[in-house]
Amino acid sequence: AQSVTQLDSHVSVSEGTPVLLRCNYSSSYSPSLFWYVQHPNKGLQLLLKYTSAATLVKGINGFEAEFKKSETSFHLTKPSAHMSDAAEYFCVVSDSDSNDYKLSFGAGTTVTVRA
Amino acid sequence: GAGVSQTPSNKVTEKGKYVELRCDPISGHTALYWYRQSLGQGPEFLIYFQGTGAADDSGLPNDRFFAVRPEGSVSTLKIQRTERGDSAVYLCASSLSGRGYNEQFFGPGTRLTVL
Numbered sequence: 203a204q205s206v207t208q209l210d211s212h213v214s215v216s217e218g219t220p221v222l223l224r225c226n227y228s229s230s231y232s233p234s235l236f237w238y239v240q241h242p243n244k245g246l247q248l249l250l251k252y253t254s255a256a257t258l259v260k261g262i263n264g265f266e267a268e269f270k271k272s273e274t275s276f277h278l279t280k281p282s283a284h285m286s287d288a289a290e291y292f293c294v295v296s297d298s299d300s301n302d303y304k305l306s307f308g309a310g311t312t313v314t315v316r317a
Numbered sequence: 318g319a320g321v322s323q324t325p326s327n328k329v330t331e332k333g334k335y336v337e338l339r340c341d342p343i344s345g346h347t348a349l350y351w352y353r354q355s356l357g358q359g360p361e362f363l364i365y366f367q368g369t370g371a372a373d374d375s376g377l378p379n380d381r382f383f384a385v386r387p388e389g390s391v392s393t394l395k396i397q398r399t400e401r402g403d404s405a406v407y408l409c410a411s412s413l414s415g416r417g418y419n420e421q422f423f424g425p426g427t428r429l430t431v432l
Contacts (some may be wrong), residue, residue, distance in 0.1 A: 236420075245321075246360075246408070246423040292359050303348065303415040304373070307359030 204229040204295045206276075208308035215283045216316045223278040223311045225293030235276045236294040236305070237267055246292070252276065263287070288315045319343070321424035323409050329430045330399055338394040338427045342411030349392050350421060351384060352408040360408050366392060367415050399431045 209224035227233055237249040250261025257269040263286075267278045276293060293308040322341045330336050342349050347368055352360035362376040366386045374384070381399075386392040396403055406428050410421040 238423075243425075245425040246410075248420055248422075251420060294359075303350070303365055303412075303419075304362045304376075305350075305352075305360075305421060307361070310357075310359050 206293045206295045206308040208311050212312045214314045221280040221283045225276045227295045231297040234296045237278050238292045240290040283315050323424040323427050327428045336396050340392045340409030346411035348412045348415040350410045354406045401431045404431045
């Protein structure tokens, strides 16, 4: 079984400042980890994914995340927030080594960006 | 190419009625998933199809929920005797295959409101 915990339900940043969204995971197998973004009234969009290759993963729109097995973490960062980054972000885990295709979503982090 | 599409985008019904929600996956994707997203929460797995068969329906909350995918492409989620607690956004996703490391592409969802 796998699960994720998003440590912040809401993050507020000023435009141009760094963004950090924290995620811890639990997995019985080697995990695949994903970050998805959901803008209001839009579908979920994949930002980036980790599947046992490089531990530092670069995604779209300047986001990146680092897989740290010793800390069971997969935090999402962006050096400089843009107004368009205001959205809901989900950390997601699935088990790579099993035939477990189910995605387990965290509760989400709402990001607001102040001008 | 076209992404995952879902119809209707919004559905309002009365308690006790029957509803059908449709999902049209990305062409060539053999795996199809349904998730349910309640207000303020992350999506939760409902059912997974590999081809025409429901490989895993363990997430369906009760026997009022049923889904089909008769030709291995379009899927329909059916809810009988709807209850107010069924109100949520129902998301459909598809992927090339049902392995955990494959990206799942999500549709925009159907917002179901049961009055």
